[in-house]
Amino acid sequence: MSLDKVTFSKRYAKALFDLLKSDNELDSGYEDLQSIKAVFEDNPSLSSVLSDVSFSETNKEQLIKSMIDNASSKYIQNLIKVLAGSDNMDKMVSIIDAFVDIYDEYNNIVHADLISAVPLDADQQSKLKAAFAARTGAKKVVLNSKVDASIIGGLVIKSSDVIFDGSVKSKLNRVKQLLLK
Template sequence: MLDKITFAKRYSKVIFELLDSNDQVEDGYNELLQIKQVFENNSDLGNSLTDVSFPEEYKNNLAKPLIENVDIDVIKNLLNVLLSTNNMDEINMIVDEFEQLYDEKNKIVRAVAITAVPLSDEQTAKLSDTFKARMNAKKVILNNKIDQSIIGGVVIKSSNVIFDGSVSTKINSIKKLLLN
């Protein structure tokens, strides 16, 4: 039996490849995000559609409106397969993995800028542009998180990169130099 992450990666990769071959990645991505939103707004839905003690007839009736509102056959088939194999609770993880593939293809970098005080829109835009150039990305989606313990400066974290320009890190570096 596959662990949940491997399961989600395999399904998302296959869905991505099928949508890409049909030139439907953009539309598929948007549909998957809408489906994920439904599951996030109804936190028990995935568990209910996966629960083996819940009668199949009820599961099918519960999932029917969701599946019927999907326009892309590949995604409709995905939902039907997940429903029939009692894996519907994995949909959000599959969408998350799909989103990583989508971002990679479109050179989108998602990052968090950790600062001691909130960034203004202008600061966020400048930081985003600088990070975009540094990462050779087409787009950077930058969220701001406040952490007063960094004192000042900024720490930028993305999936595989950390830039630490915080005052607290600089102070710690100076302390190490002085102690040695």
């Protein structure tokens, strides 16, 4: 019986996290994994090519070798070898994503979506990050900024645990609900 992709990815990510942590390589390992993920994102067909039986083994080995050579951690190099040897390279990105989740939780990093009616400059975003970090107890906040004029004004910040909705649209909706009572 084979494991589903999520369970498989979480197990490998946890094992990799524990190994990197034990050798004080968490941050460099994180950087290696981000670089590998970027390669997969820049080449969307890479996973299928590495799993395609019609693609020559020599070409696969060259692609795998370049990934191994670019990874500074022996643990990540071994992960690539194991996944390639078991035809599981299509799970690499999901393993990296699971690793990042564990890494972020360990380092108390919160990812949040910031929606504003107008673009915010770096200083405004920096202040929002600091305020949201204080509110959530995070050491670091990573914002994914979007502009949505439909919120009329103000802003909305959403993370997996917290939603702060200071949009004019929401305030108008609350007033509307009060008036309809």
